[in-house]
Amino acid sequence: MGSHVVIVGLGLIGGSLAKAFSDFTDCSVTAMDTDPTVLKKALEDGAISQAGTPESLCRADYVFLCLYPQAAVDFIRRHGEKIPSSCIVADTCGIKEEICRQMPPLAQKFGFTFIGFHPMAGKERSGYAASEAYLFQGASCILTPCGAPKAAVESLKNLLLRLGFGQTVLTTPQEHDRMIAFTSQLPHVLACAYVLSPQCPNHKGFSAGSYRDVSRVARINEVLWSELFLDNAQPLTAELDLLLENLTSLRNAIAAGDGDTLRSLLQKGREIKESLGE
Amino acid sequence: MGSHVVIVGLGLIGGSLAKAFSDFTDCSVTAMDTDPTVLKKALEDGAISQAGTPESLCRADYVFLCLYPQAAVDFIRRHGEKIPSSCIVADTCGIKEEICRQMPPLAQKFGFTFIGFHPMAGKERSGYAASEAYLFQGASCILTPCGAPKAAVESLKNLLLRLGFGQTVLTTPQEHDRMIAFTSQLPHVLACAYVLSPQCPNHKGFSAGSYRDVSRVARINEVLWSELFLDNAQPLTAELDLLLENLTSLRNAIAAGDGDTLRSLLQKGREIKESLGE
Numbered sequence: 370m371g372s373h374v375v376i377v378g379l380g381l382i383g384g385s386l387a388k389a390f391s392d393f394t395d396c397s398v399t400a401m402d403t404d405p406t407v408l409k410k411a412l413e414d415g416a417i418s419q420a421g422t423p424e425s426l427c428r429a430d431y432v433f434l435c436l437y438p439q440a441a442v443d444f445i446r447r448h449g450e451k452i453p454s455s456c457i458v459a460d461t462c463g464i465k466e467e468i469c470r471q472m473p474p475l476a477q478k479f480g481f482t483f484i485g486f487h488p489m490a491g492k493e494r495s496g497y498a499a500s501e502a503y504l505f506q507g508a509s510c511i512l513t514p515c516g517a518p519k520a521a522v523e524s525l526k527n528l529l530l531r532l533g534f535g536q537t538v539l540t541t542p543q544e545h546d547r548m549i550a551f552t553s554q555l556p557h558v559l560a561c562a563y564v565l566s567p568q569c570p571n572h573k574g575f576s577a578g579s580y581r582d583v584s585r586v587a588r589i590n591e592v593l594w595s596e597l598f599l600d601n602a603q604p605l606t607a608e609l610d611l612l613l614e615n616l617t618s619l620r621n622a623i624a625a626g627d628g629d630t631l632r633s634l635l636q637k638g639r640e641i642k643e644s645l646g647e
Numbered sequence: 648m649g650s651h652v653v654i655v656g657l658g659l660i661g662g663s664l665a666k667a668f669s670d671f672t673d674c675s676v677t678a679m680d681t682d683p684t685v686l687k688k689a690l691e692d693g694a695i696s697q698a699g700t701p702e703s704l705c706r707a708d709y710v711f712l713c714l715y716p717q718a719a720v721d722f723i724r725r726h727g728e729k730i731p732s733s734c735i736v737a738d739t740c741g742i743k744e745e746i747c748r749q750m751p752p753l754a755q756k757f758g759f760t761f762i763g764f765h766p767m768a769g770k771e772r773s774g775y776a777a778s779e780a781y782l783f784q785g786a787s788c789i790l791t792p793c794g795a796p797k798a799a800v801e802s803l804k805n806l807l808l809r810l811g812f813g814q815t816v817l818t819t820p821q822e823h824d825r826m827i828a829f830t831s832q833l834p835h836v837l838a839c840a841y842v843l844s845p846q847c848p849n850h851k852g853f854s855a856g857s858y859r860d861v862s863r864v865a866r867i868n869e870v871l872w873s874e875l876f877l878d879n880a881q882p883l884t885a886e887l888d889l890l891l892e893n894l895t896s897l898r899n900a901i902a903a904g905d906g907d908t909l910r911s912l913l914q915k916g917r918e919i920k921e922s923l924g925e
Binding site for chain 2: 538555573586592611635
């Protein structure tokens with residue numbers, strides 16, 4: 370018999386984890402969600418073996434917190450004492466420094482192991498209805514051990530690799546948040562700023578892949594992403610300032626008709642992309 | 648026997664038009680290119696029936712200029728007198744106002760019909776090697792008639808629809824350039840500014856779809872795109888100024904920890920995307 374996995378929150382990530390655990394492993398999956406219709410649907414789908422309560426935590430080998438960052442911390446504050454000391458608890462939040470500041474002291478207090486986890490997978494739809502077992506195929510699985518024992522990190526890593534992740538990256542919360550500000554948060558801010566142009570509603574017939582790609586993630590969950598942006602305000606603001614500076618240089622070259630500067634800036638961009646083999 | 652099509656320049660667009668005409672219509676395709684190895688490859692591929700010279704223009708029913716904007720105008724200045732009066736000449740440039748300022752007087756002088764054409768299709772690779780017959784499948788075919796007779800516009804439109812375009816849009820050069828500044832040029836400027844971040848070379852393991860989508864077109868042909876940007880400097884600068892303003896509002900809300908403003912800006916973006924059914 371496989372491990373007992375408890376998933377807290379059956380949104381896009383929690384639902385996809387549940388489906389992947391049920392489809393690709395022999396783990397039994399218990400899930401909690403504030404919406405009983407979601408739990409009913411997940412049971413019907415075979416995504417979970419049972420709908421749980423906080424009491425289900427007592428038998429968990431692994432707990433995945435698939436909630437907004439502060440809600441994940443609050444859940445542990447409230448129910449952490451039910452978690453056995455053999456259990457590994459992982460969040461799935463898109464920021465790590467704030468989480469890894471609050472969680473390890475709670476883990477120590479309640480006696481379980483905490484490891485930060487960020488599955489680099491998502492889509493521009495949210496909620497259980499958008500979840501799928503194959504969401505993590507080939508994606509990067511980022512772990513921030515935050516002082517957890519090596520054996521626990523190995524155990525979590527091996528479990529997660531069974532869900533289809535393409536690679537695991539071990540890093541610090543600081544490094545994670547600095548990189549995510551660039552790779553994920555900045556494109557989301559950009560997408561939103563982009564579609565605010567008054568030309569946007571008339572784009573059909575005049576657009577192709579470039580419009581589609583930049584605007585895709587403007588369909589954002591603003592409550593979740595506001596929390597993620599504010600929890601990572603310093604690195605994200607630094608990336609935004611850099612982008613504003615580089616955009617302004619390009620804008621000024623275009624406005625001034627300065628072809629030499631313009632070509633040289635575009636060339637730099639092309640060379641960076643090419644040097645990455647992309 | 649189908650029409651005689653002459654294609655000038657076998658890059659990504661010219662090569663793809665040649666392949667689409669040869670695969671999907673009974674037109675005979677003659678092409679010119681400054682690179683003899685490209686012509687040889689296109690003959691081997693069956694993309695063209697023959698390699699031409701400017702003299703081939705004498706028998707053309709349709710001429711497609713698949714060159715950079717000013718090179719297209721210069722080509723007509725030099726060889727326009729060889730084009731028969733029954734012929735329809737179309738450029739394929741990404742900007743239209745500058746082209747449609749220079750071309751109609753030349754068409755009048757030499758006695759042929761000119762229609763502006765912009766196939767809304769492309770990819771982040773350039774040159775004949777990247778060309779493909781299916782490039783235009785489902786894409787928008789934008790035409791700027793610039794005073795050409797209705798029958799000629801219908802004739803060109805019907806010919807092009809045989810290549811797989813999903814729709815045709817008739818518009819003015821001004822409207823075209825204003826829309827393209829937003830839908831195509833702005834994402835290219837953005838992609839370049841984005842990859843200039845010092846975090847970019849280290850993104851692997853920390854990135855997924857958002858990074859990939861925003862950075863895709865940073866692999867740019869800087870000579871072509873500098874010309875396109877400078878030919879459309881006013882609308883593009885206006886879009887850039889708007890984007891800088893909206894990005895700055897988002898940046899300031901994040902830096903100030905102002906969750907209400909941040910949520911409200913992100914919500915606006917989401918609502919625009921949703922209202923477009925995207």
